[in-house]
Structure formats: structure tokens, C-alpha cells
Amino acid sequence: MSDLLTTLIEFGQWVRKWREVSGYSQEALGGIVGVTKGYISNIERAEKSSYTGLPSRPDIDIVDKLATALKRPIIEARNLTGYGLPVGIVRTVEDAVNITQLLDREGLSEEDRAKLRPLLESADRMIELLKDRRIVEIKDVKPDAVKDNH
Numbered sequence: 054m055s056d057l058l059t060t061l062i063e064f065g066q067w068v069r070k071w072r073e074v075s076g077y078s079q080e081a082l083g084g085i086v087g088v089t090k091g092y093i094s095n096i097e098r099a100e101k102s103s104y105t106g107l108p109s110r111p112d113i114d115i116v117d118k119l120a121t122a123l124k125r126p127i128i129e130a131r132n133l134t135g136y137g138l139p140v141g142i143v144r145t146v147e148d149a150v151n152i153t154q155l156l157d158r159e160g161l162s163e164e165d166r167a168k169l170r171p172l173l174e175s176a177d178r179m180i181e182l183l184k185d186r187r188i189v190e191i192k193d194v195k196p197d198a199v200k201d202n203h
Contacts, residue, residue: 057135061099061108064133069097071123086118110134145177 072082072093079097080090094100096119099108111119113136120130131137 057110058099058108060133060135061096061110064130065097065099065108067130067133068093068119068123071125072097075123077122082119082122085122086115088115145173 072079075082077085078090079093083090083093086093095109096111101107102109111134113131113134116130116134116136117127120127128137
């Protein structure tokens, strides 16, 4: 079995699983995404194209709309369809949050995002500290060392 076929079969199973968990029919999900019930069915079954003999991979826009409608991370859907992210695009926690459209799905305004930005920046600083190993794990600290420092 080709890598593309395996990938698209897994994506179809993912769509079916989360569609059912969400309580959508194929027709309802298609309506939300802007495609037909038959198109959703073809994705779920990894239906082969009459032209190539291979399953058709949905356009990235459809993949993103499916993830959003199913309330799943966009990156999850993109990875399942082989789109993924270009190397280096995620440099900060805020980048990751923006790419997954988490804030958009939650309906947060620019004002709300501005309130969250210091927290995201703090998370970035903590990640950098961890990368540099300037923070030790709790298990690395001996209880006596903690007592001696106070």
C-alpha cells in the first residue's frame, strides 16, 4: 500500500470518528465545510479517483475547514493529510496558538488576545530556559539543598 493511500485512509477514519463524536451526519458536516455529502463520504472511505486510481487528497482549505468544524487542531488534520507545517514557521507559543486557530475557534477578541499575550510570552521564556537547562527538574533537587538555601 502506498504512503499516500495509507495517509488518506487514516485521514478518512479520523474524519469519520470525529464527525460521529460531534454528532454530525455526512450531509451536515458537508454543509458546514461547503462540500457535498458524497465528498465527505469519499474522504471517509478514501475513495479512489477515476483518473489516477488513487484516493484524492482534499485541498488544504477543506482540511482546515474540517478540523475547525470538528473542533480538532488544524495541525492534526494537516499532518494526517501530509500537509504539515513548513519548517521554522512556529517560533513561539503564540505562533502555535495562531496556526491552530484556537483563539478564533474560541471567539476571542483582539482585546482578549492582548490580555493573553503576556502569558504566552512568559511560556516562551520558560521554554527557552528549559532549552538552556537553566531550570532543573524537581527530581534533580535534593531536599537538603532546598533547606540549605532558605
